[in-house]
Amino acid sequence: MFVLPRLFCLVSSTDDLALLPALAGAGVEGFQVRDKSATTAELVDLTRVVLDAVAPYGARVVVNDRVDVALATGAAGVHLGADDLPVAAARRLAPDLLIGATCRDGEAVRRAAEEGASYAGFGPVARSGSKAGLPEPLGTRALGEAAGPLPLVAIGGVDAQVARAAREAGAHGVAVIAAVWRHPDPIAAAKELVRAVA
């Protein structure tokens, strides 16, 4: 059984991977390997690099989209969205993995729980600068209304202020890209996020 991190930092191969040990050392408990342009082999390699960098700090690694890569690398989990392997199928393949499912309302959270998800990635809670084509922000009130059968990880436009609001609304934790990787001082930003979700 894995403890669900309160802060996930999403990582792609274009990020400064040399910062990973310092981010984990600063208290980032979870990393999600998310690289939309990587081949399968590249994703396996990137996941191994992330695991090697952060596992010594006790941080956990989740692979976005790919249960096969999670299993092949010994990652702690996988995050699945609407275009990915259905959660129930992933759970059959991977009884022991942490499985996250993207959800936008309470009904989706209930369904994900029934299918065997471990947590719901709920969002976008605010306006994301990193991912295009998302629906309008759902806000933290909708997050509070969706709370119930699964721990919720708020995503989309999360900075320290949104992270605090999400936690107050009932989120277990948050997941971020821009708040760390587009910050002039990623380690300072991570420390502030760690405090915000504590």
Ligand SMILES: Cc1ncc(COP(=O)(O)OP(=O)(O)O)c(N)n1
């Ligand atoms: C924690 C978390 N929540 C939601 C997402 C979004 O996943 P998905 O819907 O599969 O979209 P992509 O990330 O694949 O663009 C996530 N990655 N993490």
Ligand SMILES: Cc1ncsc1CCOP(=O)(O)O
């Ligand atoms: C992958 C994903 N899914 C919903 S928002 C998002 C991107 C989150 O990035 P940011 O923290 O920069 O908004």
